[in-house]
Amino acid sequence: MGWDSFGLPAENAAIKKGIHPRIWTEDNITQMKEQLKQLGYSYDWSREIAAHRPDFYRWNQWFFLKMFERGLAYRAHRWVNWCSTCQTVLANEQVEGGVCWRCSSVVSRKSLEQWFLRITTYAEELDAFLPKLTGWSERVRQMQKNWIGRSEGVLVKFRIPDLPEMDPLEIFTTRLDTIYGATFCVLAPEHSAVALLCAGTPQEEPVREFVSRMMRRDVVHQDAQLGEEKEGVFTGRHAENPYTGKRVPIWVGNFVVMEYGTGAIMAVPGNDERDREFAQLYHLPILPVVRPADSSQAPPDRAYTEPGVLLNSGPFDGMASAQAFEALVKLGEEKGCARRMVQFRIRDWGVSRQRYWGTPIPMIHCPACGVVPVPEQDLPVLLPEDVVLSGEGGSPLAASPAFLQVSCPRCGKGARRETDTMDTFFDSSWYFYRYTDPGNDQAPFDSTAAAQWFPIDQYIGGITHAILHLIYCRFFTKVMRDLGLVALDEPVVRLLNQGMVLKDGSAMSKSRGNVVEPDAMIRRYGADTCRLFSLFAAPPERDMDWNEQGVEGCHRFLERVWRLAAPQFSTQAAPIPEGALSPRETALRRKTHQTILRVTEDLDRRMHFNTAIAAIMELVNELSAFHLAGTDDGAHRACFREGLETVVRLLNPFAPHFAEEVWERLGSPELLVHVPWPHANLALAEEPRVELVVQVNGRLRGKVIVEKGTAEPEVLERARNDPKVEAHLRGKSLLKTVFVPDRLLNLVVRE
RNA sequence: GCCGGGAUGGCGAAACUGGUAGACGCAAGGGACUUAAAAUCCCUCGGGGCGAAAGCCCCAUGUCGGUUCGAUUCCGACUCCCGGCACCA
Incomplete structure (x- = not known):
């Protein structure tokens, strides 16, 4: 068991209730551990770990140092998503539809110096390995593919003839075949060339006004879906299309995103719907350069955006798009104005959080030496205890002088500690490796121990983790492989996305007031009934409605087994006589052994617990009928007993407390949990x-x-x-x- | 818009490799036990038709078509629902 115990919930609760996050967290762990133990889960508590304890997070810091050494951790100014309510930076994936994933307030933009992990180094591999993850659902793999967003294209240089000393403008396109139709270029408002371009032109003021307005806008309003109209302004300068030699105007537009490609595009309004919209708005020329390959007509009111046959493209007229693309790349490479490039949608992972309850980033800022890593032997950098959390202002760690003031490890002079803490996804990216060697104080884990256990045969997690956690942990494994810690490319062989437990058709939440408290359920029906129902109601990958009548049904089933077993308590199990069984007795034994086969198969290979339980119920039904019908001689009793004991043993994983109790009363000296899983006699299970x-x-x-x-x-x-x-x-x-x-x-x- | 997943009785679901559709449970109805109720046990339970009955026939796995001796399962088109990505050039 690992506790993902760092993060905002602890900090927010602490601010609200005035309890230290550490106390609050430890209390919660104690309570939850109690609940888990009541439910009878067979966790190995000797391998318990918790993210907020220094013996765990010091290895976060160790990994961070290793990444820093390899250039995988770096500092950069970047426009970030800022939640003014949480007073913190949010990763892209923590912004859902323009609002904070946690508090739903509108996310704005802010420029901050941040720590980043260079996940893009592995973007190609993260994408390429997806087809090999055959034990993962198509759904998750597709989600990751979308998220990584690999796209093959070309980088093209447009010179700016009026400013010969300026670097050419670089644009990224996947449709080089349409370049003859590039009638203008558009830059993102954040693009560094904007100021240089408009300087000294009559457009300088309008551009400045437009850019500053765009910089202030909320993240929500950047989303076309949510209503931002296309808008832009001419920079006053022109660029030269390297293929046609024609001069085209350069604009700044709100619909070009800085974070993708080069933050600059060539606009082909004749064959791109977005560009066409912009061109119509500002009366820019529209020139179609690709037409449908068959005789069908291009839509008159929209741009034709599919591949086709070129026109208005000089020597390339009549070529198919794919063919033209290759020819244009070749020409561009010869002329030095174009080169192939693969773009990814995924960005480097911003791991800095201006928060208290997280792993301190082990870095020191020295006025003389710059950014200096904390020496490995000085780890862990402990979270200070003396910080008062107000929930306002910037980094809480900056408020602790004892933490902040430090001498530089390099020059010994006064320096300042980094006050950012790590995103909690850092903790969850590698915690499972720590399970293999939880007490190690020399390394995050011993490579031999990890090699023995890994890769993970079966990982279980909600679909909510389809992209974030499950990409980060793949990334970490690849980094760890390159550090020589593990010899794996991928950490998880099989992935099961379990469904949610719903109540009245929607997710349980305190605000809806439809939460089912485990304690109350356990008091009312017992842990085993709860376990049984949650596994019986639906297969694990599906959402399941918590239906109280269904719970009652499972409770009744266990009571029924008890009544069936009670007359047998304190009696001896007689051996089944050789041969000479009645047809009814033979049939019961057949059912008994068939049930062992079915339950074993459902549990082991298929993980269909609902059908495994149904099979046990069938055997119980058969036992009831057998019990009522037969003559009570030795053979009859022995066959019944065999069936009954099988039911109890097969029930053990689902209802362990109940099964142990019945098992003991049936007179077995050994704990059921130590008794081997029943073995089916194939000859007996066979239908003649x-x-x-x-x-x-x-x-x-x-x-x-x-x-x-x-x-x-x-x-x-x-x-x-x-x-x-x-x-x-x-x-x-x-x-x-x-x-x-x-x-x-x-x-x-x-x- | 692009991509992925799904749709089976009143309900949760099952049918694993193309071979008896609806196992198991819930709900419902009827009966037994009981002074009564609860609990328990037994029976019925997709829809329609024929029959006194035993039984027999037809329809039915979102819709329409196809492949096949045979389709919930494979293929094509469509409808609806859920999810991911999205002014990504």
């Missing part, structure tokens, strides 16, 4: 006879019971003797038969 389906023209017309392995001629003979089948054959000619041994016989007939 099978019910074989007889179809006429694919429709069920009869059934015959035959010895297993009976050949077609005999089955056909038997089928013809069935009056129902015969009725459907009468007066018709048999064209052919389809025979599947032990399953069906299909008779194909015609009038």
Whole structure:
């Protein structure tokens, strides 16, 4: 068990209630541990870890230092998502539809110097390995693919003839085939060339006004879906299209994002819908350069954006888009104005948080030496205890002089500690490796221990972690591999996304008031009933509604087993006599051993706990009927006992307390948990006879019971003797038969 | 817009490799036990038709088509629901 115990909830609760986050967190862990133990989960508590304890987070700091050494951790000024309510920076993935994922307030923009992890170094590999993750759902892999957003294109240089001393403008495009239709260029408002371009032109003032207005806008308003109209302003300068030599105006526009590509685009309004919209708005020229390859007409009121055949493109007219693309790349490379490039949507991971309850970033700012890492032997950098949390202002750690003031490890002079703490996704990116060696104080874990356990055979997590956590932990594994700590490319072989527990059709939440408290449920029905129901109601990957009547049903089932077992308490199990069992007894034994097979299979390979429980219920139903019907002699009792004990043993993973109790009362000296899983006798489970389906023209017309392995001629003979089948054959000619041994016989007939 | 997943009784679901659709449970109805109720036990339980009954027939896995002796399962088109990405050039 690992506690993901750093982060905002602890800090917010602490601010609200005036309790120190550490006390609050430890209290919660104590309570939750109690609940988990009540539910009887078989966690290995000797391997318990918690993110907020220094023996764990010192290794966060260690990883950070290793990444810093390798250039994977760096500091940069960047426009960041700022939540004014939480007073903190949010990662892109923590902004949902323009609002803070946690408090739902509108996210604004702010420029801050931040720590970043260079996840983009691994973007190519993170993308390339997705098809190999065959134990992951298509859904999650697709989500990650979208998130990484790999896109192959070309970087093209546009010179600015009026400013010969200026670097050419670089744009990224995936549609080089449309370059003859580039009638203007557009820069993002944040683009560094904007100021240089407009300087000294009549457009300087309008551009300045536009850019500063754009910089102030909320993240929400950047989202076209949420209503921002396209808007832009001419910079007063022109760029030269390197292919046509034509001069095209350079604009600044709100619809170009700085964070993708180069933050500058060539606009092809004839073949791009967004560019067309902008061109119409400002009466810029529109020149279609690709038309549909077949004779169909390009839509008159929209841009034709599909690949097709080139026109208005000089020597490239008549070429197919793909062919033209290659020719244009070749030409551009020769001229030195274009080169192939792969772009990713994923950005480097901003890990800085201006918060208290997280891992201090182990860096020191020295006026003389600059940014200096804390020496490894000085780890951990402990979180100061003396910080008063007000919930306002900037970094809480800056308020602790004892923490802040430090001497530089390099020059020894007075310096200042980094006050940012780490995103809690840092903790969760590698915690599972720590399970293999939780007490290690020399390293995050021993590589031999990790090699023994890894990769993870089966990981279970909610779909909410499909992108964030599950990309970060893949990234960490690749970094750790390159550090020589592990010999793995991917940490998780099989991934199961379990569904949520719903109440009345929606997720449980305090604000809805539909929360089911585990304590109350355990008091009312017992832990085993709760476990049984939560596994029986639906397969694990599906959402499940917490239906109290369903819970009652599971409770009744356990009581039924108890009543079935009670007469057997304190009696001896008699051995089953050799041979000479009645048909009924033989049938019960068959069911018993078939059930072992089914439950084992459902549990082990399929993880379909609901059908495993259903199979046990079937056996219990059979046992009840057997109990009522039979003559109470030794063989009867022995077969019943075998079935009953099997039920108890198969029930053990689902209802462990109940199963142990019944097991003990049945007179077994050994704890059930130490008794090996029941072993099915395949010979006993075998059906000697099978019910074989007889179809006429694919429709069920009869059934015959035959010895297993009976050949077609005999089955056909038997089928013809069935009056129902015969009725459907009468007066018709048999064209052919389809025979599947032990399953069906299909008779194909015609009038 | 692009991509992914899904749709089966009144409800949660099952059918694992193309071979008896609806296992198991919930709810509902009927009966037994009881002075009564609870609990428990037994029976019925997708829709329609024929029959006195035993039983038989037809329809049915979102819609329409296809492949096949046979389709909940495979293929194509569509409808609706859920999810991801999205002014990403």
